[in-house]
Amino acid sequence: MSKNTQSDYIESQSENIKMLYIIGATKQNLYKIYMRMSSVLTVISLIPSFVIGISLMYLFLQNTGYYMRIGFAILIIQFFIIAITIMAYNLPTHIALKNKLKTL
Secondary structure, eight states, X not given: OOOOXXXXXXXXXXXXHHHHHHHTOOHHHHHHHHHHHHHHHHHHHHHHHHHHHHHHXXXXXXXXXXXXXXXXXXXXXXXXXXXXHHHHHHHHHHHHHHHHHHTO
């Protein structure tokens, strides 16, 4: 049973990467394209979870009689959590893509 990860996606796209490289795309351009695609998908999946989480916490606290104040410190902590998550998701893509581009 194999896991479906970003690095598996890069492996499945190896023929497309080779074809683009043969056509004339530089390794740097290929790296930028695939990393940007991975980063955008990660951000698109994280932002709704952040918004839903904050909304549910606000509704829960409102029902209990407490008031939630979203301060600068909470937003900074959430920003760092999102940044760490983006890095964790993009690291396998980065490693697989670098290895694939070395073989070209």
